Amino acid sequence: MEIEYIYSSGHRVWSDLQGRWIFTQPCCDHNLALEEYDLTLLPQQQVKLLIMPEEVLPHETPGLQLRQLLSRSEESMFPLLSRAAQVTTWSRDHNFCPRCGDALRHHHQDLAKQCDGCGLTQYPRLSPCIITLVTRGEYCILAQGVRFTEPRFSTLAGFIEAGESAEDALAREVREEVGVEVSNIRYHCSQSWPFPHSLMLGFFADYVSGEIVPEPGEIVDARWFHYSELDEAPIPPPFTISRQLIDEFVKRCRAGD
Ligand SMILES: [Zn+2]
Incomplete structure (x- = not known):
């Protein structure tokens, strides 16, 4: 079977001028690799990560940031790219x-x-996090975090703390971030999120009580959105689990569920 190669240096996955980050031919002298890891996830695709000294990788390419690589890659390649980025960061640290x-x-x-x-x-x-869309009929809660680099409304999320179940963490995070109580917590899907090493566990939750009160210092704004507003709203890009939760909610509303 043909081996495919991914290269990184420092904390970044390397890409060439075309934005490619996985290669069937060696791009540099593998004898100079600082470390080498087997990243194979699927039996039919054998993949190696080579962590190289920065001066070894061709310099004429500026390289793309991880978010750009993720947004340009096929969804099926997301796990491998996420894995390469996380192993690179972990190995460096x-x-x-x-x-x-x-x-x-x-x-x-x-x-x-x-x-x-x-x-x-x-x-x-790996750092497990919950991420959740709180819904009430045809409405859902989206919030803008203080750390967002652009104006965007997203689902609520937070790290699971030692001793907590995912459901406990979800109820606590929702209470802290927007001040409402939820029930009927349902798991939907998960996603590896390499910023730098989160495992996002995606849930839906039903609103029970409380007025939305954004948490000072964490949430800039939070409010209810009707599903028909979401086409125009500044929501996360399609490759994110947040968007998958939102899209699933809209789909169910349109179907009259
Ligand atoms: Zn020791």
């Missing part, structure tokens, strides 16, 4: 054992690093 301080080295079998000093094994970190 995990060079020493957090327990004893010795240098970490490649695990001989797993996608991991291990410490010869104390035996600790480090796997790429």
